[in-house]
Amino acid sequence: MQTTKSIARTFTLIVSVCTVLIFSVAIGSFYHRSRVALEQEVANNAAHLVLASINRVETTLHAIGKVAEDTSRSLEIAGYHDQSLTTLLKETLRDNRDIHGFGAAFDPNPAFNPPHPVVPYYFRQGERLVFAPEDNFQHLSQDWYQIPKELGQMAWSEPSFDKASGTILMTSCSVPIFSDNGREKQVRGVVVADVSLEWLTELVASIRVLDTGYSFLLSRNGTFLTHPDRDLIMNETIFSLAESRHKPDLREIGRKMVLGESGFVAYTNIHDVSTLMYYAPVPSTGWTLAVVFPEAELYADVRNLTLVVAGIALAGILLLTAAVYWVARRVTAPLGALAEATEAIASGHFDTELPAVKSSDEVGKLTLAFTAMTGALKKYIRNLTETTAAKERIQSELKMATDIQASLLPQLFPAFPDRPEFDIHAAMDPAKEVGGDFYDFFFIDPTNLCFLMADVADKGVPAALYMMVAKILLKTEGQRLGEPEQILSRVNEILAADNDSCMFTTVFCAILNTENGEVRFANAGHNAPVLISGGQAEFLSIRAGFVLGPIAETVYTAERITLEPGDVLFLYTDGITEAKSRSEELYGEERLLQTLQTASRQELAEMIRTVRAEVFRHADGAPQSDDVTMLAIKYRGMAARNP
Amino acid sequence: MWIGLAVPLVLFWLCLAHARAEGLAKVRLMPLWSPQAQFAGYYMAREKGIYARYGLDVDILEGGPGRSPLQSLISGEVDFAVLWLATALQQNDDGLKLVNLAQIIQRSSLMLVAKKASGIAGPADLQGRKVGLWAGELSLPVLAFLERYRLHVQRISQAYTVNLFLRGGIDAASAMWYNEYHTILNAGINPDELQVFSLHEHGISFPEDGLYALEQGYRKDPARARAFAQASLEGWRYAFAHPEETLEVVLRRMREAKVPASRSHQEWMLARMRDLIMPADSSETLGHLQLAGFQAAGTILHKHGAIEDIPDYATFTGDADADH
Secondary structure (H helix, E strand, O other), X not given: OHHHHHHHHHHHXXXXXXXXXXXXXXXXXXXXXXXXXXXXXXXXHXXXXXXXXXXXXXXXXXXXXXXHHHHHHHHHHOXXXXXXXXXXHHHHHHHOOOOOEXXXXXXOOHHHXXXXXXXXEXXXXXXXXXXXXXXXXXXXXXXXXXXXXXXXXXXXXXXXXXXXXXXXXXXXXXXXXXXXXXXXEEEEEEEEEEEEOHHHHHHHHHOOOOOOOEEXXXXXXOEEEEOOOHHHOOOOEHHHHHHHOOOHXXXXXXXXXXXXXXXXXXXXXXXXXXXXXXXXXEOOOOEEEXXXXXXXXXXHHHHXXXXXXXXXXXXXXXXXXXXXXXXXXXXXXXXXXXXHHHXXXXXXXXXXXXXXXXXXXXXXXXXXXXXXXXXXXXXXXXXXXXXXXXXXXXXXXXXXXXXXXXXXXXXXXXXXXXXXXXXXXXXXXXXOOOOOEEEXXXXXXXXXXXXXXXXXXXXXXXXXXXXXXXXXXXXXXXXXXOOHHHHHHHHHHHHHHOOOOOOOEEEEEEEEEOOOOEEEEEEEEOOOOEEEEOOEEEEOOOOXXXXXXXXXXXXXXXXXXXOOOOOEEEXXXXXXXXXXXOOOOEOHXXXXXHHHHHOOOOOHHHHXXXXXXXXXXXXXXXXXXXXXXXXXXXXXXXXXXXX | OHHHHHHHHHHHHHHHHHHHHHHOEEXXXXXOOOXXXXXXXXXXXXXXXXXXXXXXXXXXXXXXXXXXXXXXXXXXXXXXXXXXXXXXXXXXXXXXXXXXXXXXOOOOOEEEEEEHHHOOOOHHHHOOOEEEEXXXXXXXXXXHHHHHOOOOOEEEEOOOXXXXXXXXXXXXXXXXXXXXXXXXXXXXXXXXXXXXXXXXXXXXXXXXXXXXXXXXXXXXXXXXXXXXXXXXXXHHHHHHHOHHHHHHHHHHHHHHOOOOOOHHHXXXXXHHHHHHHOOOOOOOOOOOOOHHHHHHHHHHHHHOOOOOOOOOHHHHOOHHXXXX
């Protein structure tokens, strides 16, 4: 059940995480791009708004400047006397309703022929024009007089509150009046137009952006002329604000402003709100108009939209997660049930009922496959059980066959304790339970000992059966005929007669005359035996001969040698010379010779053990592929019989 | 019933307050200029009841354009005035005997300020330039400075603002360290763009703000004048110890007087006043007119022909009478 859960969970998790990632990237990118686009649009709008407002302001200010300028030029060209001067001023003021007060101020130096009063001045009081001349020369050290005089050009003064109400901002536009005496141009006086900035304050206050955005106006010195925070107006400059708020960046912005630059900047305003600000100069006065957009509000729509999208996405993802989980569970639930059932099957309960197949999907197919597999398994196991039983029976029978086979070979040594003139010893290690090799020795008569070594082709039961036949035939025919070539010919005839299975066997058959050590032998395709004589081991040079079994009319030839007392004849099968090591290397005839040479002085039993040990050592655990059979016969001579 | 009890109580308290006020000597002070931190000590002495503890009920009038503390002193409108030492010495020479009750600012805070961009790096660069000078005796230290470096400049009369300088109408402007200099900075000009000639660094040491009374008035009640001076100094100590509270009081008075009030500007001014007023080394005492400074100022004024005689130090500081 754990597995089922984890597949569903893993699947759901991967789908959810991927979906969240995709949505996050998409929404993040959407938000960012929207912000950038919005910022661009706002910057453009702000620039339009500010520049349009500045245009309106500029038109008015420029007109006022023009009036002062024209008046100044008139005063330079035409010689006005006191009366006509005041009339000019009064009429000009009357015609220009944007101007609050209008006058001229002259240098009292007689060289400039100052009028009387030296500062003729009119100002508006309702519909009336009031004449308010000054004669105390205080104007000489006042900004509105000094600045245009010293600069020799029109100047707008730093605005200040009017003296009467203390709430209306006033500024003055002053234009120098030049007097050209032929040598140099000197400033004779100044035409001054006082302007109420009430309209401007209202105009700036009316520039509203968003809900909490605002605009403000700075003077040439950076003083706040208008601002929603009234405490700042005329009290603080943008620089004093920067100082008291410890905002060096604001000071930098301020410096750009008073230098007449324009720009779009991000800054944290006095209420610690992140804002964007656009500012531009009012050219004629050097003032700066700025509009401020609170970022939060600016981006509120984008943020809200993004939040809505994110909300929808989140809801969608939740729904998707639930759906995916449900589907995953639905898909994996039968799988889980199947897993549970197969678990029982795995532990051997083949009769466990598999879940019913409801659909023809993969799980359905899997269940069907499992059902089929369970059936097949049951059948197979049944067969296996039967086979195993049969095999066990055969095994035990084979064991018995081995025992019988072993009992057929002479195993009792010394075999002839009463015949000291020779010694004989043999051993066989079958490769399978029943082998195809066999040896035998028996007396034909009291003098002649027949001994033989045979190797039936193939191993196992057929070989063993064939060997039985061969062995019995060789023994009976041997005892009857008494000559090796006759024995082999006769046995071959019998074996070949009904040899449908085309089996064959090699045989080395020899007869020892125990009285003189003469050995008569005939070979039917068997390995040449080794003669150990005087400590030297060498292969006996013999005819190969044809194997017993395949062809009936085979003729075998008898050969003979004479053993000296102490000589040993060593018979073996190819199970020894063809024993393989782990690296597939054959034991070989050379090794056999060497081993026999070193073991030449040993007793026969010892010699056979030595050879067997050497062969097993050579194999080094590699499986034995053929029967290992040896037989050694030592002739002691008749002297041994009669000591 | 509560009202019945409260009304007589309030009336009683008012009578008491009135009686207490009656017990205080009513005097008037006019500072040199409209309300600002330059006069914070006097506002705090009044605000915190320090004057009252000295038996005084001080009415601080507003100075400013068109309102001269000297004229008010002469006319008898006020009993005490904040004046420059130079003013007092000049008046003394003209026959108006004044007594220095306390010397508040011990050295010259006056400076000439120029824009480096106009090519002024040293005093010699001022030769032939337009230099803004304040009217009357306020220009004397600057004239002494120009004299010292043998500079002939175009003297332009400078008003209360630094706008003419900011607009480039003059090459150098007179400025008080605690006031106009900071105003220039707060018009967007950085300190490193300015070439500043602090007069006291050029050997022109003019003690500035001091508390004065007419000798005639002083003689009537020296103890009251001394009490006023002591209370004023205590007011200064309080102001420096409580700058935040002091700033609030100063800004309030400025708003009442309808003059532009920038907090950061007043903060700067109060800090500079502390630099100028608190004695630099412990051998000097707060408010004491140093004989050396007195004589140096007198010598400069004499050299410029502003005065013929330097008055007797003891008489000028009223010590001669105090000894009585």
